[in-house]
Amino acid sequence: MTGRRSFFVLSAMVFGFAFLYLPILSMIVYSFNASRLVTVWDSAHSPTLAWYVELFHNDQVLDAARLSFRIAAVNATGAVILGTLAAFALERYTRFRGRTLFGLLTTAPMVLPEVITGLSLLLLFVALDQAVGWPSGRDATTITIAHMTFSLAYVVVVVQSRLATVDRSLEEAAMDLGARPWKVFFVITLPLIAPAIASGWVLAFILSWDDIVITSFVSGPGSTTLPQLVFSKVRLGVSPDINALATILVLIVSVGVAILGVYMMRRDRRRARDAQAAFAVIP
Amino acid sequence: MNSVAGTGLARAVGRLRGSGRSAIGRWFVIAVPYFWLALFFLVPFLIVLKIAFSNIQLSMPPVEPIVTWAGDKVFQLRLHFSNFTFVFGDDLYRAAFLNSLQVAGISTLFALLIGYPMAYGIARAPGTWRNILFLLVVLPFFTSFLLRVYAWMGLLGRNGPINGVLLKLGIVAEPLQLLQTDFAVYLGMVYSYLPFMVLPLYTAIEKLDLTLLEAAADLGCRPTKAFFKITLPLTKEGVFAGCLLVFIPAVGEYVIPALLGGPDTLMIGRVVWDEFFGNRDWPVASALAIVLLVILAGFVLLLQKVQAREKEAA
Structure with missing residues (x-):
């Protein structure tokens, strides 16, 4: 009986992971295809690195990638600062006026359809432009503001859950010893929640780097991000240099995740060893 | 002193x-x-x-102000409900809303059917494997959403590998039209949102107390029955969370229907986009956004109520 069940679970997993990974693998394989008709394999001239070479000579792609990187990095930094403040406010100050609204405002951007967020932010920028003359037109600044607004919500979730596990008595001890609240935060709390802040930063960076819908609403003619460039290209159909671009991006992320995986496994193994050592002492 | x-x-x-x-x-x-x-x-x-609540006009921005100065210390507030009556009266918009809910609902169901056994398998896998499999679910989440949808354009195309295999096996005589169909939209939705379903399910299943299942087996309960009587009810929170995480963004999805759907694939996210960028009708786009928001908020509240009632009953 259990044999039959585990066979079912196993085949479901094989199917599920194949479903998740075959499209990505096919994209990688076709990025080495010489034929301009992406999905027709040209066995005479393949595999080739031609599309990679073309990619690195395409100024449009490189400019867009640079812009996206800059926006994503500024966004992640800003979102981490605002998000940590918001997480601190929600976790430590259980009572203040408008706390319910504040809680709603920090979670709503995560569930809201991007079309609505993008539309509303654009309408705000237009209204502000008319009322106070800022921001005049839409560019990297408006994109960054829009990205910060929705990615800070994710930072709040990550940092707040970590803050909830921090031992308050450490902070209280520091306070009793005469440390000022700011010093307590920077010397005690910040190092304890640093891993959450780091993952919040990475998450915010990726959300911004990948965003297409909100960006399309709030960007101007002079500011085309990488996803926008990719989107305008693939709307016309598949193209081989996009496959090459996708392969590079997948590779970067895979290396990052692999490093994380090795770290997680080492930590688990060390824990298991420590536990064993602890039990070995007991006769 | x-x-x-x-x-x-x-x-x-x-x-x-x-x-x-x-x-x-x-x-x-x-x-x-x-x-x-x-x-x-x-x-x-x-x-x-x-x-x-305002009217369209030919200027920048292309909307009439709703509050105007009528002179003699009088402000005029003019609210136009015409956008809402237009949105509710038009068959196209109603069809777009219904179709979005249907696509999102069916995609959520399929994501659950594929995601639950996956999450179960990962949660029950031995230590090292569990970490690796978990990361394999997280990895697509970190790779570009746009590029993952794009990958299906290559796979489903007329000359793509799927049609190639079907032709070679003699299952079809000529390439199938797979791209730009509703089928492709469903496929793209399930594919893109599957990790959102698996992650909360995994957390819920991992927390499950295994001794309960052993007790059930000792008392002669068959595994299938034990699953429906014990495992599923105890992981309900994960099911709710996963379905919400897939359903809500799927309703307003724009990229997937734009890239994989045909010209007649009506989804509300796409309609809002077209009204805004194509027709430059900001008031109607805004009215559609408001209606969409009310529908989604309704769903979230309903689900919260169901959950609260369950908790009370427990």
């Missing part, structure tokens, strides 16, 4: 100053993110609401 009172006073002043400073700190910690979210999240909604 005097010196004691002096130190007491100094301490009190010091404490006051300290608390004053921490009050300022507290104010700062709350006010900065609050101000940001109010300005860039709350106010924009009020503007959307305002524009939904």
